[in-house]
Amino acid sequence: MFDRRKFLLGGAALALSGCKVFDSATEGDSALRKLFASHESLTQAAQRALIGEKLAPEFSEADIRQGQRPNGSVNPDGADYRRMAEAGFRDYRLTVAGLVDAPQSLSLAELTALPSRTQITRHDCVEGWSCIAKWQGVPLGTVLKMAQPKVTARYAVFHCFDAIERSLSGEVFYYESIDLIDAFHPQTILAYAMNGAPLPVANGAPLRLRVERQLGYKMAKYVHTIELTDSLASLGFGKGSYWADRGYEWYAGI
């Protein structure tokens, strides 16, 4: 049916739509996109210089006014993960591998037995919302020290249980990475508890990363393996993270 109103609105939008000229910037390999994306190294250098080792703001119990809104995958449906979840993650093992002298395989009981850190922090989604929650976990630095990184290690790569994308070419499991500066930051923890209870499945059970000075997508959920590497080139499309490979900043401090 011919909808005149819609037609008129469409026409007006088209006439106004000078902005389409810049749509080529959505394509990752266009020269325009590369020019715009050049901000990222400047942003990272400026923020690193300003922040140093400083901590992200922490909040009080009174600031926890709602549950932590989950985003991305909220219920991984892989058979291995389902079976493990039904058994209360008794069989879960965290693997620490790659450029390390002492590879680790740690159960949840072993992880929770390590000294933990509890922090009430604000989770900032790249979409623009924020949510405050209490996180408890083992500092990533503690686990990495146990594995004894080789001097050539530069990045910690997180491999996850959740298939974030399914296509004809197969499943894409979530992957993310941070450099060792953020990996050894005291607030960077592998969280197993949230708001005083075991980490819910929707929020990344049994173990998720917290990188408090960056955006939510850096904080990989459902982590099963941490791999230390000296390069991100062979991971995904080479940008170092699922979302970085899809046009978002790898350094997500802004």
Add this chain to the structure above:
Amino acid sequence: MPQGPLVYRQRLVTRVTHWVWAVSLFFLMLTGLQIFNAFPSLHIGKEAGFDYDNAILEIGAVEADGELRGVTRVFEAEFDTTGVLGVSGGEARAFPAALTIPSKTSLATGRVIHFFFAWVLVGTLALWLVASALNGHLRQLVPTWADLRALPRDIVDHARLRFHHRGEYSVLQKLAYASVLFVALPLMILSGLSMSPGFNAAAPWLLEVFGGRQTARTIHFLTMVALLGFFAVHMAMILLAGPLNEMRSILTGWYRTEEERDV
């Protein structure tokens, strides 16, 4: 009106930075609306209320009788904004394609372009500030006591569309430009930085000043609206005061003054 001499009013650095800002603010606004579309509501406080309501603006789409309707809520008031806000071009999106860069929905691209021009804006503002402090332009923007005493008269003159074409800016001009350069743009930059989790670690006090990240986001948006208001008045004034002379002065620096007689 008798013509006065041509005076050299805007130096090269003033003209170049003016146009770089114009281009940057165009991109910053339209990519900003793209970013806003990813979470089309504004909140007051540290976080966005999902289990409670701390929103002062919400743009959404609802389906009624098999048709998508755009709904905009401002505080408690709800408006049907189908075609412009909430639903446009047959799809659910807060701001329409014509007002976002890129036109299609792409948060990643909006962010990349936004931060690129944010750096351009900050860089040229710094350059302008240093150059203007050295070349005396800064002093031309600060109203003097004599200016402030003449304020009521300048308001009346502007209301009557009687503009005085002098080498110096009128007091209303000074106040308008100074509030953009020393209030609105710094507020824009600081509220923007206060949304950055990295910058929050560097300057937690600034977050406190703004009253939390979501309030900073709301202030960022409202300052954009204020700048848009400045832009509208700026354009109107140029058209009313003589567009050719005004354009010549911001392109070449030369401005035609007029003989003034006391009346």
